Amino acid sequence: xxxxxxxxxxxxxxxxxxxxxxxxxxxxxxxxxxxxxxxxxxxxxxxxxxxxxxxxxxxxxxxxxxxxxxxxxxxxxxxxxx
Amino acid sequence: xxxxxxxxxxxxxxxxxxxxxxxxxxxxxxxxxxxxxxxxxxxxxxxxxxxxxxxxxxxxxxxxxxxxxxxxxxxxxxxxxxxxxxxxxxxxxxxxxxxxxxxxxxxxxxxxxxxxxxxxxxxxxxxxxxxxxxxxxxxxxxxxxxxxxxxxxxxxxxxxxxxxxxxxxxxxxxxxxxxxxxxxxxxxxxx
Numbered sequence: 001x002x003x004x005x006x007x008x009x010x011x012x013x014x015x016x017x018x019x020x021x022x023x024x025x026x027x028x029x030x031x032x033x034x035x036x037x038x039x040x041x042x043x044x045x046x047x048x049x050x051x052x053x054x055x056x057x058x059x060x061x062x063x064x065x066x067x068x069x070x071x072x073x074x075x076x077x078x079x080x081x082x
Numbered sequence: 083x084x085x086x087x088x089x090x091x092x093x094x095x096x097x098x099x100x101x102x103x104x105x106x107x108x109x110x111x112x113x114x115x116x117x118x119x120x121x122x123x124x125x126x127x128x129x130x131x132x133x134x135x136x137x138x139x140x141x142x143x144x145x146x147x148x149x150x151x152x153x154x155x156x157x158x159x160x161x162x163x164x165x166x167x168x169x170x171x172x173x174x175x176x177x178x179x180x181x182x183x184x185x186x187x188x189x190x191x192x193x194x195x196x197x198x199x200x201x202x203x204x205x206x207x208x209x210x211x212x213x214x215x216x217x218x219x220x221x222x223x224x225x226x227x228x229x230x231x232x233x234x235x236x237x238x239x240x241x242x243x244x245x246x247x248x249x250x251x252x253x254x255x256x257x258x259x260x261x262x263x264x265x266x267x268x269x270x271x272x273x
Contacts, residue, residue, distance in 0.1 A: 018152055025158045032165050038198050039172060045201060046180040049193060051099040065172070072161060079154050 022080040029073045036066035090114040091248045104188065111185040111256055115178060115246040116228035123174040130167045134160050173198060183244040185257060188264075190233060192242050206242050208264045210235040214257050216250040233257065 043062040047055035092098060092112040100109065141148050148156060180195040190211070192204040211233055218229030223246075231244040231253050247253055 018155060021155055022158070025155070025162060028162055029165070032162075032169065035169055035198075039176070042176065042180075042195065042198050042201075046176075046193075046195060049101045049201070049203075050180070050182060050184075051101060053097045065168075069165070072165065076158055076161075080158055 025080060026073065026076050029069070029076045033066065033069040033073055036062075036069040040066055090116055100184065100186070100191070103186070107186050107188045109184060109186050110260060111183075111253060113183040113185075113244055113247045113253065114181060116226060116248045118222055118226050118228060119246045120174070120178055123170070127167060127171050127174075130170065131164075134163055183242075183247060185253075185260065187260060190242050190257070192244070204240055204242055206233065206235045206240070208257075208261050211257065211261045212236060214254045214261075216254045218250060231257070 040059075040062045043058050047058060090113060092109075095109055095112050098109055098112055100107075103109075138148060176198070177195055180193065180201075182191075182193045184191040184193070187208075189208055190206045194202045194204075196202060213234045215232045215234070216229055217232065218224055218227070223229045226248075227250075228246050228248045229250040231247060231250045233242045233244070235241055244250075244253065
């Protein structure tokens with residue numbers, strides 16, 4: 001039995017609901033990118049407080065992580081709305 | 083260089099410096115919480131990583147919901163789930179990694195990363211230390227030898243607590259030794 005007849009008002013088409021879900025997923029990926037920028041800031045702040053030989057690797061990891069988060073936004077826009 | 087995932091005790095570390103370290107200051111001890119304190123979030127993260135597989139298995143046997151959802155949305159949700167797990171692991175690891183307790187030959191510092199948006203730092207001079215107490219509680223604390231070190235300082239200063247650090251007795255003894263070096267028994271600084 002189709003999902004829409006069970007759970008949703010037939011006046012709202014499933015396409016509209018999936019469109020909203022897709023939009024929400026892109027917004028969540030944007031929020032993740034913001035989180036990754038906060039991680040960069042905090043790692044920089046803390047590695048300035050405590051200087052260790054691991055610090056450059058942590059900074060590099062934080063930057064790569066933000067790059068991946070940015071890539072996922074583009075990926076989401078591409079395959080959810082492309 | 084040997085690699086440890088959760089290094090928690092550094093005795094006279096050579097390659098570690100404080101950002102605002104004084105010229106004649108050197109780090110005697112650098113401590114983090116014992117690796118055992120990470121076990122709860124490591125288990126949660128491990129279960130979280132397995133969750134999509136468990137959910138899809140249960141769904142395919144009992145519910146059959148996933149085939150009714152467009153494939154691109156399912157894939158995006160799975161990617162987003164793993165991103166959230168990554169965020170959780172990162173946040174927990176950084177929280178542990180950057181919550182540090184430092185004992186130098188001049189002062190004690192407790193650096194706390196309360197969240198990803200805030201950092202607090204509490205400092206006390208070694209000469210202000212009045213007493214050092216240790217507290218090892220619970221089965222795991224006794225088994226893995228970790229516990230709290232509470233450093234009471236002069237009345238108008240804030241006490242410092244090193245929470246769940248490895249070898250609390252060793253740490254307390256070391257702080258007492260350094261305290262005596264700064265101000266020998268008798269109450270006067272060495273000439």
